[in-house]
Amino acid sequence: MTSQQLIISGVGGQGILFVTRILAEAAIVRGLPVLTSETHGMAQRGGIVISHFKVGDFSSPLVCPGRADGLISLKHETVALHRHFLKPDGWTVANGPPGSLSGISALMDADQLALGLGNPQSVNLIMLGRVLAIPGLLFCTADEVEEAIRIKLSAKPAALEGAFAAFRTGLQHH
Amino acid sequence: MAASSKMLMQGNEAMARGLIEGGCVVAASYPGTPASELLTAVDAWRTAEDLDMHVEWAVNEKVAFEIAYAACQSGLRAATIMKQVGLNVALDPMMSAAYLGVIGGFVIISADDPGPHSSQTEQDSRLTAMLAKIPVLDPSNPEEARMLAGLAFEISEEFQVPVMLRPTTRVCHACQDVALLPVARLGRRAEFRKDPRRWAATPGFRYELHVQLIDKLARLAAHPPTAPRRLNPHVVSRTAVIASGVAAAHAREALAGLDLWNAPAFFQVIQPYPLHKAFIEEINSVYSDVLVLEETSGVIEMQLGNRNLVRGKISGFVPEAGELLPETIGRLLSEFAGQQPAEIPAAEPGSRRRPTLCPGCPHRASFYAVKKAAPAGIYTSDIGCYTLGINLGAVDTVLCMGASIGQACGFYHAHRITGVERDIIATIGDSTFFHAGVPPLIDAVTQGARFVLLILDNTTTAMTGNQPTPAQGTAAGKPVRIEDLVLGCGAGFCRTADPLEMPSFTALLKEALVWSRANGVAVVIAKSPCLVDRSVKHLRRAQVMVETAKCTGCQACTKQFECPALIYDHGTGKVHVDVMTCTGCAVCLDVCPVRAITSGGGA
Numbered sequence: 001m002t003s004q005q006l007i008i009s010g011v012g013g014q015g016i017l018f019v020t021r022i023l024a025e026a027a028i029v030r031g032l033p034v035l036t037s038e039t040h041g042m043a044q045r046g047g048i049v050i051s052h053f054k055v056g057d058f059s060s061p062l063v064c065p066g067r068a069d070g071l072i073s074l075k076h077e078t079v080a081l082h083r084h085f086l087k088p089d090g091w092t093v094a095n096g097p098p099g100s101l102s103g104i105s106a107l108m109d110a111d112q113l114a115l116g117l118g119n120p121q122s123v124n125l126i127m128l129g130r131v132l133a134i135p136g137l138l139f140c141t142a143d144e145v146e147e148a149i150r151i152k153l154s155a156k157p158a159a160l161e162g163a164f165a166a167f168r169t170g171l172q173h174h
Numbered sequence: 175m176a177a178s179s180k181m182l183m184q185g186n187e188a189m190a191r192g193l194i195e196g197g198c199v200v201a202a203s204y205p206g207t208p209a210s211e212l213l214t215a216v217d218a219w220r221t222a223e224d225l226d227m228h229v230e231w232a233v234n235e236k237v238a239f240e241i242a243y244a245a246c247q248s249g250l251r252a253a254t255i256m257k258q259v260g261l262n263v264a265l266d267p268m269m270s271a272a273y274l275g276v277i278g279g280f281v282i283i284s285a286d287d288p289g290p291h292s293s294q295t296e297q298d299s300r301l302t303a304m305l306a307k308i309p310v311l312d313p314s315n316p317e318e319a320r321m322l323a324g325l326a327f328e329i330s331e332e333f334q335v336p337v338m339l340r341p342t343t344r345v346c347h348a349c350q351d352v353a354l355l356p357v358a359r360l361g362r363r364a365e366f367r368k369d370p371r372r373w374a375a376t377p378g379f380r381y382e383l384h385v386q387l388i389d390k391l392a393r394l395a396a397h398p399p400t401a402p403r404r405l406n407p408h409v410v411s412r413t414a415v416i417a418s419g420v421a422a423a424h425a426r427e428a429l430a431g432l433d434l435w436n437a438p439a440f441f442q443v444i445q446p447y448p449l450h451k452a453f454i455e456e457i458n459s460v461y462s463d464v465l466v467l468e469e470t471s472g473v474i475e476m477q478l479g480n481r482n483l484v485r486g487k488i489s490g491f492v493p494e495a496g497e498l499l500p501e502t503i504g505r506l507l508s509e510f511a512g513q514q515p516a517e518i519p520a521a522e523p524g525s526r527r528r529p530t531l532c533p534g535c536p537h538r539a540s541f542y543a544v545k546k547a548a549p550a551g552i553y554t555s556d557i558g559c560y561t562l563g564i565n566l567g568a569v570d571t572v573l574c575m576g577a578s579i580g581q582a583c584g585f586y587h588a589h590r591i592t593g594v595e596r597d598i599i600a601t602i603g604d605s606t607f608f609h610a611g612v613p614p615l616i617d618a619v620t621q622g623a624r625f626v627l628l629i630l631d632n633t634t635t636a637m638t639g640n641q642p643t644p645a646q647g648t649a650a651g652k653p654v655r656i657e658d659l660v661l662g663c664g665a666g667f668c669r670t671a672d673p674l675e676m677p678s679f680t681a682l683l684k685e686a687l688v689w690s691r692a693n694g695v696a697v698v699i700a701k702s703p704c705l706v707d708r709s710v711k712h713l714r715r716a717q718v719m720v721e722t723a724k725c726t727g728c729q730a731c732t733k734q735f736e737c738p739a740l741i742y743d744h745g746t747g748k749v750h751v752d753v754m755t756c757t758g759c760a761v762c763l764d765v766c767p768v769r770a771i772t773s774g775g776g777a
Contacts, residue, residue, distance in 0.1 A: 011527060028181070033350075040291075040292065045531065047528060047530070059424075059427050061348035062344065082521070085519075
């Protein structure tokens, strides 16, 4: 069975929960069992937010240090905090200004792109697009993620349009 | 088809589904992390399934408990939902309801927070269930939590006893693909049958009820549907691992990963209290070495009662404080099996970002004004987002819901009676004031305590996800105004103002202090909406700008005012604005001593 463990992190207000749930919906679109773990409450208020994501045959909702296949960081400062979750050959895709990090799979200034789209809240989906721009990193395809976004936002046409625009911005960025 | 019949559900949504599938008709709750999403999900399922239900955010957990309990006394299935420290508030009715028992099924969901992530304590609700002598079920994942919510209704009715369902943060806030089952439409009508010897029992009858309760527990400890489950029945061993809750989910994965799936016998306990009697006998007679993995106290371990046999929290083998993370469980299982534990990669030491009030949060302005008005004051505070006023140095004490006012009274009397004059400002949120602030305000008025009570009114329960407060009213009822409550309690000073208008708000606080020193408790209501409350329309305001030439780098705005949207650059020695997060509240214009911050205009 397909199996993947991810850490998605950033700070409160960046939409970490939303992007985690999009990935979880994409797993369900594929018919795969999925477990995630979210941060809520006090910790969410401007603090570091971390989501654990596991697709495949798992029972625990948490990723053990040294076991994650990938780290998606919506704020480059969290890479130092969370890269111990990665297994030795694990990948990292992060949001940060040029030069803020080196030696990772992809670094992109999603803040600037989000401001360019006129939607500072769209960093999360731009980054998800960026991860999918690299073939073979994620368990799912860009089409499946778009399907998951459509399922989540079917009742909100304006938000859906903005979400697709953000996701495709990341997807087409090299 | 199998794939499409499953839905992504958060643990709280799954438990809500379990309650609905079990035929719940009345549900009442007070929000608290990690249980806050549960009642909202119950209401969403009510709408989706077109059910006739009463679903309410009660004023506090005690009231929520009593409302749901009366429904079960009337023969309906009912649930009350709270976090573990909320259960402390509801302990009074729970202790008594355990004796009286139920007619319709009654489920108490009390969510624990090992860690703790968002709580004052790591207390174990299973111990509270034990104290009250009611059975408790301990789910290991969202799917199981959904199933156990339904089972809880069944055993509650069969044994006529309230049943607790105790999830932890990692169950409440896990998401999983969960299958939907049909909703039980029981079609019952409320019918309260008078039985004062039971429902209004005097102490003589209470003894009889206690005897009956003990008998119910003995039968529950032999009830097959909730008996411990053997997860690797093929294994013959003299050693055993017993786990419950999410620790069982972690242990299952760890045992397989450590190649121990075929070594110790592995049991999952579903009902930690009362622990099944036959299971206790089996463990004590068959096994020579036993490890118990449970959160947060040694509830199962205590009932096994054999100190020479069992390793766990009480024996000291398993850490008593903090969350049992999967890596910790992996290490404990390795040691238990006599293996060398694997090296666990550790997080790099470095600066961790502390939680902070949101940029533009009106509480930040209130706290800044508090410090300006009473620089040497005692600042008692309370439970909510505004606990984070600690970052500004404007929160000295946080004890429990409502204690900002009770402690302000206590500090006043302690200082007065020993001849010390000291300004005191208590801060409490609007929802917390409704929940537990009214009785201590009555006490303050009655006893002549002199302090300023600042009610931070953002017209929502912000910390837990913007649940409504009584000030919003409901379709069937009407709003309760904080001003009316304050005046009704007899306070002689009650004024309302917007803290974002900082200079005039600070002047009002000073005026309140002067009044309080001579007269008694003075109440100021800081009224300004929560910025993350989506039910409120927010004005789009121009972001502020820093005139770099004027900025002296004094850091008053970043340290004294602590706005995360203002960033001090150590390279340039100047402050700049984070355009990703500035909301344009413009309170910092009045904070900057050289007026280097200006409103951006335009937009």
